Amino acid sequence: xxxAEQVRRRDRSFRLGIDVGGTHTDAVILDATDRVIxxxxxxxxxxxxxxxxQALQDVxxxxxxxxxxxxxAMLGTTHxxxxxxxxxxxxxxGVIRLGAPATRAVEPLLTWPHDLKQVVGVRHAIxxxxxxxxxxxxxxxxxxxxxxxARAFKGHVHAIAVTGVFSSxxxxxxxxxxxxxRDELGAxxxxxxxxxxxxxxxxxxxxxxVLNAALMRVAQRAMKGFERAVRQLxxxxxxxxxxxxxxxxxxxxxxEYPIFTIASGPANSIRGAAALSQLRDAxxxxxxxxxTDIGVLYKGFPRESQLAVEIGGVATNFRMPDLIxxxxxxxxxxxxxxxxxxxxxxxxxxxxxxxxxxGGSQLxxxxxxxxxxxxxxxxxxxxxxxxxxxxxQGLNYIRHTLEDYIDRVKLSADPVPVVAVGGGNILFPxxxxxxxxxxxxxxxxxxxxxxxAIAQVSGTVDSVFSLERLSRTEALDxxxxxxxxxxxAAGAAPDxxxxxxxxxxxxxxxxxxxxxxKVKAVGSLRTA
Amino acid sequence: xxxLDVQAxxxxxxxxxxxxxxxxxxxxxxxxxxxxxxxxxxxxxLLSLDELADEExxxxxxxxxAPTVLVEKIPSGNEVIEAFRMIERHLQCRTAATMSIEAGxxxxxxxxxxxxxxxxxxxDADGMGRAFPELQxxxxxxxxxxxxxMVVADEKGNQVLLQTPDNRWTERLARTATIAMGCSACxxxxxxxxxxxxHALIPGTLSLxxxxxxxxxxxxxxxxxxxxxxxxAGRQLCQGKITDVQRRTEGGFARGEVEIAGAGPDAGQTFRxxxxxxxxxxxxxxxxxxxxxxxxxVVDEQTGLPITTEALRYGLRIAVLAFPxxxxxxxxxxxxLVGPQYFGYDIDYVxxxx
Numbered sequence: 001x002x003x004a005e006q007v008r009r010r011d012r013s014f015r016l017g018i019d020v021g022g023t024h025t026d027a028v029i030l031d032a033t034d035r036v037i038x039x040x041x042x043x044x045x046x047x048x049x050x051x052x053x054q055a056l057q058d059v060x061x062x063x064x065x066x067x068x069x070x071x072x073a074m075l076g077t078t079h080x081x082x083x084x085x086x087x088x089x090x091x092x093x094g095v096i097r098l099g100a101p102a103t104r105a106v107e108p109l110l111t112w113p114h115d116l117k118q119v120v121g122v123r124h125a126i127x128x129x130x131x132x133x134x135x136x137x138x139x140x141x142x143x144x145x146x147x148x149x150a151r152a153f154k155g156h157v158h159a160i161a162v163t164g165v166f167s168s169x170x171x172x173x174x175x176x177x178x179x180x181x182r183d184e185l186g187a188x189x190x191x192x193x194x195x196x197x198x199x200x201x202x203x204x205x206x207x208x209x210v211l212n213a214a215l216m217r218v219a220q221r222a223m224k225g226f227e228r229a230v231r232q233l234x235x236x237x238x239x240x241x242x243x244x245x246x247x248x249x250x251x252x253x254x255x256e257y258p259i260f261t262i263a264s265g266p267a268n269s270i271r272g273a274a275a276l277s278q279l280r281d282a283x284x285x286x287x288x289x290x291x292t293d294i295g296v297l298y299k300g301f302p303r304e305s306q307l308a309v310e311i312g313g314v315a316t317n318f319r320m321p322d323l324i325x326x327x328x329x330x331x332x333x334x335x336x337x338x339x340x341x342x343x344x345x346x347x348x349x350x351x352x353x354x355x356x357x358x359g360g361s362q363l364x365x366x367x368x369x370x371x372x373x374x375x376x377x378x379x380x381x382x383x384x385x386x387x388x389x390x391x392x393q394g395l396n397y398i399r400h401t402l403e404d405y406i407d408r409v410k411l412s413a414d415p416v417p418v419v420a421v422g423g424g425n426i427l428f429p430x431x432x433x434x435x436x437x438x439x440x441x442x443x444x445x446x447x448x449x450x451x452x453a454i455a456q457v458s459g460t461v462d463s464v465f466s467l468e469r470l471s472r473t474e475a476l477d478x479x480x481x482x483x484x485x486x487x488x489a490a491g492a493a494p495d496x497x498x499x500x501x502x503x504x505x506x507x508x509x510x511x512x513x514x515x516x517x518k519v520k521a522v523g524s525l526r527t528a
Numbered sequence: 529x530x531x532l533d534v535q536a537x538x539x540x541x542x543x544x545x546x547x548x549x550x551x552x553x554x555x556x557x558x559x560x561x562x563x564x565x566x567x568x569x570x571x572x573x574l575l576s577l578d579e580l581a582d583e584e585x586x587x588x589x590x591x592x593x594a595p596t597v598l599v600e601k602i603p604s605g606n607e608v609i610e611a612f613r614m615i616e617r618h619l620q621c622r623t624a625a626t627m628s629i630e631a632g633x634x635x636x637x638x639x640x641x642x643x644x645x646x647x648x649x650x651x652d653a654d655g656m657g658r659a660f661p662e663l664q665x666x667x668x669x670x671x672x673x674x675x676x677x678m679v680v681a682d683e684k685g686n687q688v689l690l691q692t693p694d695n696r697w698t699e700r701l702a703r704t705a706t707i708a709m710g711c712s713a714c715x716x717x718x719x720x721x722x723x724x725x726x727h728a729l730i731p732g733t734l735s736l737x738x739x740x741x742x743x744x745x746x747x748x749x750x751x752x753x754x755x756x757x758x759x760x761a762g763r764q765l766c767q768g769k770i771t772d773v774q775r776r777t778e779g780g781f782a783r784g785e786v787e788i789a790g791a792g793p794d795a796g797q798t799f800r801x802x803x804x805x806x807x808x809x810x811x812x813x814x815x816x817x818x819x820x821x822x823x824x825x826v827v828d829e830q831t832g833l834p835i836t837t838e839a840l841r842y843g844l845r846i847a848v849l850a851f852p853x854x855x856x857x858x859x860x861x862x863x864x865l866v867g868p869q870y871f872g873y874d875i876d877y878v879x880x881x882x
Contacts, residue, residue: 102683105561105605105641132710133597139684165601201599203560307839408843413771 014069016237017453018055019076019268019446020044023289023349024423025051026449027059029070034275034454038063039446041423043349048079049225056229067234072525076242076264076452079222080215084116084262084312089221090214093121094153096146096181097206098129098173099138099165108163108206113313120214123156125149129173130165133514134466138165141173143180150184159213160185163194163206169464169514171195190216190256197259197318199462200516204308204317211311212259219258223251238527240491245319246271246301246451247458247522250491259318262311265448266293267321270302272451273419276441282417283406283435286447287424289331290346294324294405297419299501301520319460324405328398330424331355334363340393342368342401356382365427368394375426399429407434421447457526458500459486461519475517476502483521492523529573529649530735537562537640539741542833544636546740546756547733549823550837551806552633552659553595561605562637565644572640575625575649577731582723584624586651587615589642590635592663592680592702593712598634601712604683605641608714611681612642614689615716618677627651629666629718631733632659632806638714653725654733655718657854658823661781661805663702664695665866667856668718671728678702678717682709730854736760744832752832753847762851763882765810765818766794767829770844781805786826786840788848801826801848803837808871810848818850819868821857822880825849850880 013032018025021044028039040058045051052075060067083089095108108124109117127149129141153160160181164174174193181191192213198205227239240248242264254261266286273284280300286293296303302321309320327344331351335341342365347354354360356367357378363386369375371383371391406418415436420428421444432438443450461483465475484497498521505516532540541559544552566572580586589608591598616623626639626646631654643650655666663675675698681687688705692698698717706713720728739759747755757763772787783804790797800811807824810817818824826835829845856862858879868875 099601101604101606103602103604105603106557106564110560110564130601132601133594138601138710200596202602203557203599407769411842413842 012069012071014065014071015453016056016059016070016073016235017449017451018052018074019242019265019448019452020048020052020078021265021288021448025055026446027055028446028449028453029059029063029065030450030453036443036450037065039443039449041446048077048082049222049229052077052226053229056233060233060235068236070235070237071527072240073230073235073237074240074242074248074452074455075226076268076448077222077261078265079218080258080261081263083215083218084211087116087119089218090119091158091217092119092156093210093213094157094160095121095124095206095210096149096160096162096177097124097126097164098141098162098177100126100128102130102138102165103202106203109210111203111315112207116312116314121210123153129177131167131170131173133166133169133464134468135166135170141176143176146177146180147184150181154185158189159216160189160191161194161206161210161213162191163202163209165202166464167193167195168200168462169466197257199317200464201308201317204315207314208259208316208318211314211316212257215258216255219261220255223255227251238525240457240525242268242452242455243458244321245304245458245460245520246455248452248455248491248525249457253490263320263323264452266295266323267302268451268455269293269421269448270295270297270321270451271455272447272449273297273421273441274300275450275454276421276443276447277417277419277439279417279419279439282419283409284419284421285402285406285428286422287420287427288329288422289351289424290327290329290348292326292328292402292422292424294326294409295321296409301501319462322409324409326401326405328365328401330364330366330427332365334365334368334390334394336390340390340397342394342397365394365398365424368398369426395429398427399432402428403433406432410434420444456522456524457487457490457492458520458522459483459488459490459492461486461517464514464516466514472515475515479517479519480521483519487521487523491526493526497521497523529575529579532566532572532574532640532650534563534566536738537566537637539745540636540734540737541741542744543737543740544632545834545836546825546827547657547737547823548632548659548834548836549806549825550803550835551661552630552635553598554836555634555637557599557602558634558637561603562640562644565605565641569644569647572643573649574652574734577651577653577726577729580624580651580722580725582721584722585619585621585719586625586627586722586725587612587623587716587719588627588629588655589639589714589716590629591638591712591714593706597710597712601683601710603714605645607681607683608638608716609642609645610687611679611714611716612646614679614681614687615677615719618689619719621719623648624722625649625651627653628734629655630659631656631737636734636737650734651725652734653729653731655729657730657733658821659806660866663699666718667730667854668720668728669695669865670856670859670861671724673718673720673724673728675717677719678715680705680709680713680715682713684709730856748831753827753849756827756832757849757882760851761882762823762849765848765850766790766797766799766812767792767847768794768799770840770842770846773840773842782837784837788846791845799848802873804871805837807837809868809873809875810850816873816875818880819873819875819877820871821853821862821866823851823853825851852880852882
């Protein structure tokens with residue numbers, strides 16, 4: 001170690017990123033210039049937290065850095081996704097909808113899977129309140145009715161979710177209900193508001209808000225576990241959590257909005273691919289052991305899905321990355337049917353035991369990559385006798401599958417750069433129809449952990465503004481101010497928050513020029 | 529009389545999306561309303577057109593307004609019943625049933641809410657056999673049946689009764705009332721007696737929608753598109769990939785063009801589809817091949833599930849299917865009301881045959 005390196009290592013300027021995936025928990029440490037100092041992979045554990053602690057210890061050991069040099073530690077985790085899928089540790093939620101008598105024709109949670117509904121939401125009420133599309137009250141809020149409902153929920157629910165008709169245009173009723181509920185039930189019962197979570201379309205926004213309220217306990221435990229693990233290793237870092245738009249939020253903020261951690265893993269990969277490739281617009285293909293996620297890097301961030309996204313069988317409309325997941329990965333089985341097929345079944349985490357090159361009996365996609373000489377792994381002699389037709393057909397199958405799905409996420413026929421990341425990126429061919437170039441960055445295997453480590457803090461707004469009483473400029477000013485406010489609340493340093501993206505969508509069929517405005521503001525990390 | 533249970537409602541909603549020819553609004557919200565109504569009040573009976581006595585009345589019910597408002601300000605479920613009852617009181621008639629005036633899209637479902645709550649049957653018929661964007665575009669117009677008396681009602685308890693000299697005034701006043709009510713309202717209109725209904729309506733539309741939905745549900749593993757075209761006496765016009773979608777808003781309507789690059793048996797050919805809320809004209813190269821009022825449905829190339837015009841985008845793998853419209857639309861009066869020239873295309877209507 002030369003002297004300059006020693007000096008640099010005394011700086012308190014390193015960032016540690018951890019991303020929990022289905023198979024591996026990846027960790028990296030970056031220096032102030034985003035150079036990777038250390039990267040490790042640990043198995044993901046069933047409780048998740050044990051794997052995170054292991055990853056933290058591993059990466060710190062490999063880096064040989066003193067713990068005190070880590071200024072920031074970022075975590076992208078699947079705690080919340082797992083809780084919804086397994087229906088475990090979820091809060092019982094009191095669901096309040098504001099709009100009566102409107103909206104009574106479809107009750108809250110009508111479409112929820114029975115088992116999830118039993119756990120989360122058996123108590124709901126549709127009360128007076130809510131707004132019209134232009135922000136006028138639909139009916140006046142009946143504060144007495146809200147108080148009575150809160151009292152009736154008392155002792156039966158862990159959290160409250162409030163959804164008002166057109167709260168994305170006017171949130172005043174939702175905000176007032178939060179005050180009243182706090183007044184009646186105390187600060188220990190958290191209240192989620194739909195205007196802070198989803199966009200237009202009542203049922204999907206309500207679903208997302210109820211899930212958010214249901215996840216608060218899980219999130220709180222996960223954050224505490226992370227914080228404890230970091231402090232036990234004497235790391236003094238400021239802590240952040242990865243969001244599903246590829247940005248970060250402080251732990252305090254994450255406890256209030258746990259639903260934003262869902263699908264943060266693929267979002268981190270896309271951001272990591274952006275950092276590694278130095279591109280702002282590209283298609284990102286993340287090939288893992290069992291599945292491949294194909295997403296779109298748009299202006300430096302993951303492109304959002306325009307459609308309702310299902311979580312645990314529930315339709316939601318909060319911002320989620322636009323992804324296609326396909327059953328293709330390093331562990332995918334190669335099968336002889338009418339022709340050679342690869343996947344969707346996979347040997348998964350048993351790759352090291354079951355793949356041919358590792359002495360197993362299963363022919364996998366990894367074996368094809370070794371046979372084709374793309375990578376040196378295990379014992380290549382075990383795949384030398386593979387018939388050429390099997391190899392060619394298998395590789396062609398992978399190529400055509402990737403070409404087909406890459407085309408599906410594109411917005412036009414123009415060729416675009418494609419960035420291949422993830423542990424299975426060795427499967428990626430050197431050329432692809434529809435790709436202007438293929439970039440396989442070094443460190444592609446830990447792009448997700450790099451993505452969370454380099455992320456910034458953001459605040460977003462997705463609201464409808466009626467231009468009957470506001471000018472367009474006033475509406476844009478309000479939206480950008482609110483996005484900046486949210487970025488600061490999420491942990492951005494107050495000076496230097498800037499607007500990264502602004503989109504205006506006029507709403508068809510509505511008089512009075514209603515417009516939907518989406519703003520993303522981004523700031524640098526605040527130190528503790 | 530057939531009984532409609534939750535499965536039948538889901539089938540009708542899916543079938544109505546096929547008959548909606550890309551427009552008519554997403555039936556999902558209507559389906560949820562109907563499901564809740566049936567869960568509360570029990571199954572609905574389906575009355576065939578020949579079971580309706582000559583002197584008995586049928587009052588169609590529907591929604592009008594902006595789709596973005598409907599998915600946010602969901603109805604109370606009561607306003608549509610009040611609209612129905614007000615027409616009944618006004619005509620002092622004995623009403624045997626309610627019905628869909630438009631069986632394509634969300635309006636296939638609204639009458640089911642009324643039928644369940646009032647324990648009356650829903651008539652197995654409609655006034656379009658598909659979806660259209662304007663209030664007068666119904667077969668009863670061809671038989672001189674007026675839209676009024678019409679009621680526009682909202683969830684707040686407002687009800688407006690309209691009596692107008694022609695359907696142009698009906699459309700204008702109903703739209704004004706709808707906007708004042710918050711851009712989404714429930715309506716009851718085109719009340720008629722059995723003797724008129726028997727020749728002015730298109731029979732069997734709801735049971736057809738149910739069969740379409742059932743076919744798509746049960747033929748997933750086999751060949752849903754073939755099952756669909758044989759059920760509806762239609763034909764697959766092309767299969768391929770969407771290579772471009774251009775959209776523009778004109779006169780409050782969402783218009784646009786879709787370019788399709790043929791695949792499989794159609795590889796090498798290009799096709800185009802023009803739409804205004806609904807799919808209107810299918811072009812093979814530069815030649816118009818099938819036009820409104822015949823039905824043009826865009827479906828997923830594998831599942832056969834219908835795709836609305838709002839959801840069309842680059843890269844989708846689709847098939848375009850054509851089905852013949854009802855014979856009433858193929859008369860000179862029918863073509864004048866809903867033919868390609870009404871929608872601004874300088875094309876003569878040529879009836880589609882499979």
